[in-house]
Amino acid sequence: MTADERLAQPATADIDLVTVLHALGDPVRMRLLLSYADGAEHSCDPRDLGLDHLHKSTVSHHMRVLREAGVTTTRVAGRNRFVSLRRADLDARFPGLLDALLAAAGAPA
Amino acid sequence: MTADERLAQPATADIDLVTVLHALGDPVRMRLLLSYADGAEHSCDPRDLGLDHLHKSTVSHHMRVLREAGVTTTRVAGRNRFVSLRRADLDARFPGLLDALLAAAGAPA
DNA sequence: GCAACCGTTTGATGCTCGTCAAACAATTGA
DNA sequence: TCAATTGTTTGACGAGCATCAAACGGTTGC
Numbered sequence: 635m636t637a638d639e640r641l642a643q644p645a646t647a648d649i650d651l652v653t654v655l656h657a658l659g660d661p662v663r664m665r666l667l668l669s670y671a672d673g674a675e676h677s678c679d680p681r682d683l684g685l686d687h688l689h690k691s692t693v694s695h696h697m698r699v700l701r702e703a704g705v706t707t708t709r710v711a712g713r714n715r716f717v718s719l720r721r722a723d724l725d726a727r728f729p730g731l732l733d734a735l736l737a738a739a740g741a742p743a
Numbered sequence: 744m745t746a747d748e749r750l751a752q753p754a755t756a757d758i759d760l761v762t763v764l765h766a767l768g769d770p771v772r773m774r775l776l777l778s779y780a781d782g783a784e785h786s787c788d789p790r791d792l793g794l795d796h797l798h799k800s801t802v803s804h805h806m807r808v809l810r811e812a813g814v815t816t817t818r819v820a821g822r823n824r825f826v827s828l829r830r831a832d833l834d835a836r837f838p839g840l841l842d843a844l845l846a847a848a849g850a851p852a
Numbered sequence: 853g854c855a856a857c858c859g860t861t862t863g864a865t866g867c868t869c870g871t872c873a874a875a876c877a878a879t880t881g882a
Numbered sequence: 883t884c885a886a887t888t889g890t891t892t893g894a895c896g897a898g899c900a901t902c903a904a905a906c907g908g909t910t911g912c
Contacts, residue, residue, distance in 0.1 A: 651847045652773050659765030689872050694890055713879040713888045728847035738760045738837035798902050803860055822858045822909040
């Protein structure tokens, strides 16, 4: 048994706008964002994310880009990783941006 | 004498979110966006845009990316090109997004 | 006309990126 | 202990991108 930990991620104040936009300027990562928009934690399994066509290592790469940009956070629990949106941090750093992005991307309100 | 014309650009309904984010996920183009945030028309001269360090052909390339993404519009008048933000079109397509982006980027209100 | 001007286009170069495959690491279940 | 599970890392490959330099194309002014 091991205490839950989180993978490395930037501090809220260090989240960079251009880096976030670059991370979201890719169709796969935008789809991931929409998956995470429900606020819940998600596993890394491509099949749980509507990404059957992609190799698991590719999905892992995209999740790393999102995490290092400050968009998501990853909790490690045993052999599973649970990824979720850093909604509060993003709202604090860039007020209104995430809501506008999700609305623009057609996320359910 | 020739009537003013505009360079090719996508229709408002065809502006794609991921394409816009990809266009803005670059420091040079983000700086251009901030220059255009005043709503005025701007020439393509790198020196008018705080981009002294870049070759004019590089700036031309970045302006093309912004235009083809639907972020800017370019009016042709003689040998000059006047570039400006498609603020109304972007607001119509993605309500609130541009304001949130400009605020996040530190544009003057 | 002709030269200067404004910006685009093309070609070349080096870097980054998205993808897959295979190897690896850590954890869990039998 | 051993095998299956979950996800990461590394290496390789092709595509795309940012940049510069040089050539080009309209336009304007002389």
